[in-house]
Amino acid sequence: MKTANWERNLLDLIRRTSTDLPSDIEAGLRKALRSEKKNSHGYWVIRTALDNAARARGEDLPICQDTGTPIFHFRVPVGFDTNALVAVTRGAVSRATRRGYLRENVFDAVSGKPFYTNVAPGSPVIRIEQGARKTVDARLILKGGGSENVGTQYSLPDERIGAGRDLEGVRRCALDAVWKAQGAGCAPGVLGICIGGDRATGYECSKEQFLRKLSDVASDRELARLESRIVRDSCQLGIGPMGLGGRTALLGAKIAAMSRAPASFFVTVSYLCWAFRRRGMVLGPEGGLTRWLY
Amino acid sequence: MKTLDAPFTEAKVRQLVVGDLVSLSGTIYTARDRVHRHLNDGGILPVDLKDGAIYHCGPLVIRRDQSWAVRAAGPTTSMRAEPYMAGIIRKHGVRVVIGKGGMGESTRKACQEAGCVYLDAVGGAGCVAAACVESVGAVHFMEEFGAAEAMWELSVRGLVCVVGIDSAGHSLHADVLASSAARLQDLFCLA
Numbered sequence: 001m002k003t004a005n006w007e008r009n010l011l012d013l014i015r016r017t018s019t020d021l022p023s024d025i026e027a028g029l030r031k032a033l034r035s036e037k038k039n040s041h042g043y044w045v046i047r048t049a050l051d052n053a054a055r056a057r058g059e060d061l062p063i064c065q066d067t068g069t070p071i072f073h074f075r076v077p078v079g080f081d082t083n084a085l086v087a088v089t090r091g092a093v094s095r096a097t098r099r100g101y102l103r104e105n106v107f108d109a110v111s112g113k114p115f116y117t118n119v120a121p122g123s124p125v126i127r128i129e130q131g132a133r134k135t136v137d138a139r140l141i142l143k144g145g146g147s148e149n150v151g152t153q154y155s156l157p158d159e160r161i162g163a164g165r166d167l168e169g170v171r172r173c174a175l176d177a178v179w180k181a182q183g184a185g186c187a188p189g190v191l192g193i194c195i196g197g198d199r200a201t202g203y204e205c206s207k208e209q210f211l212r213k214l215s216d217v218a219s220d221r222e223l224a225r226l227e228s229r230i231v232r233d234s235c236q237l238g239i240g241p242m243g244l245g246g247r248t249a250l251l252g253a254k255i256a257a258m259s260r261a262p263a264s265f266f267v268t269v270s271y272l273c274w275a276f277r278r279r280g281m282v283l284g285p286e287g288g289l290t291r292w293l294y
Numbered sequence: 295m296k297t298l299d300a301p302f303t304e305a306k307v308r309q310l311v312v313g314d315l316v317s318l319s320g321t322i323y324t325a326r327d328r329v330h331r332h333l334n335d336g337g338i339l340p341v342d343l344k345d346g347a348i349y350h351c352g353p354l355v356i357r358r359d360q361s362w363a364v365r366a367a368g369p370t371t372s373m374r375a376e377p378y379m380a381g382i383i384r385k386h387g388v389r390v391v392i393g394k395g396g397m398g399e400s401t402r403k404a405c406q407e408a409g410c411v412y413l414d415a416v417g418g419a420g421c422v423a424a425a426c427v428e429s430v431g432a433v434h435f436m437e438e439f440g441a442a443e444a445m446w447e448l449s450v451r452g453l454v455c456v457v458g459i460d461s462a463g464h465s466l467h468a469d470v471l472a473s474s475a476a477r478l479q480d481l482f483c484l485a
């Protein structure tokens with residue numbers, strides 16, 4: 001493996017993810033700006049978010065100081081050296097931290113001592129799967145802490161919100177999660193929802209939904225309808241941008257379904273803030289950049 | 295838009311009303327999870343917060359030559375400081391708390407009784423906030439807590455916020471929470 005090539009391009013993936021808000025999210029914010037009342041708090045928040053995106057891109061600065069947990073998703077060819085890939089990914093994370101694209105964001109969970117490079121047990125998160133092609137897909141999400149904290153998992157039936165084991169129950173879980181989050185996840189964000197799975201795979205699958213573009217709709221017709229219903233309903237809560245009141249509480253909702261055991265019906269809701277940092281690239285076998293995925 | 299310049303006296307702070315847009319200038323001190331816990335446990339406060347401002351923020355900072363460059367410095371979620379905030383406001387005479395997401399009942403009461411105000415900055419707008427930082431003064435607790443949890447002395451100009459809790463006992467967040475709770479029940483009925 002040509003280590004230098006890989007490290008350079010993965011560093012660029014991190015840099016761009018941290019500084020350059022994806023165009024689908026920016027378009028979503030523009031749409032939100034049109035729906036907020038002029039001179040309202042919501043309008044001011046969204047306008048500031050758009051200014052911030054332009055400044056970050058123009059001046060090569062991190063969009064948000066909380067660069068969160070870096071979550072890498074790789075799809076690699078059969079027989080690819082994944083140990084080497086993990087090593088270059090860690091190297092790139094450490095370099096991106098030194099250059100100020102990532103905050104020193106990892107601490108020992110017991111002693112509280114900082115790790116200065118963001119390379120530590122459990123960080124960065126790296127998921128690798130095998131694909132049929134000869135190239136490598138590298139996708140990255142920077143998942144901020146505030147939005148991570150408002151993620152939640154429901155075990156249905158849930159009497160408190162009157163949610164049974166059906167899609168109406170899922171809708172209630174999603175709206176309850178948005179209500180509980182108020183402004184704390186930096187609304188307007190995007191929901192990733194997983195129906196089914198176990199406690200661990202439910203969260204994993206719900207976060208994978210953030211790899212989908214805002215324009216992407218679930219292939220299942222009923223789930224697609226529920227996605228848009230949740231966004232519509234959430235915007236009637238009056239929570240608005242940053243929970244300061246207003247019209248836009250969500251930019252999108254992405255739902256996926258898995259299988260489940262008879263005893264369990266989990267609905268897992270993950271939240272990603274408007275500072276939705278997600279980028280991806282296709283790399284050749286030697287680590288050269290082929291194209292950007294987003 | 296109203297302006298709020300240091301020193302942040304009780305008289306100035308008491309004039310602010312929930313919902314006001316405020317442009318703030320002066321020295322503010324970052325403090326987040328660890329610093330709040332430290333102060334709550336009776337730890338030493340290395341600065342004077344009388345008529346001062348606390349900013350719930352863990353900035354992204356890098357060393358440049360002999361000084362610090364603040365690359366992003368937006369607010370962090372304030373609610374995590376709720377168990378400690380009221381005590382700190384009362385004990386140290388803090389007049390301004392800046393953060394995001396709002397705070398709870400005990401902070402609202404402390405703001406009313408002690409004469410303090412809570413301001414919402416725009417969460418996520420890290421480099422817009424960093425552009426308001428004119429200079430970086432001393433940094434405290436760097437060794438123990440790390441850069442993101444340290445207490446940074448930031449001199450800011452024109453940091454725009456909205457008043458989330460005023461000193462007359464009003465809370466924008468409590469209002470939104472209550473009205474959205476009612477709407478949530480309505481939406482549940484529209485199955």
Ligand code: SF4
Pocket residue numbers: 064065066067068143144145146147148184185186273274275368369370417418419
């Ligand atoms: S929730 Fe997102 S936008 Fe808000 S502070 Fe955290 S990372 Fe930044």
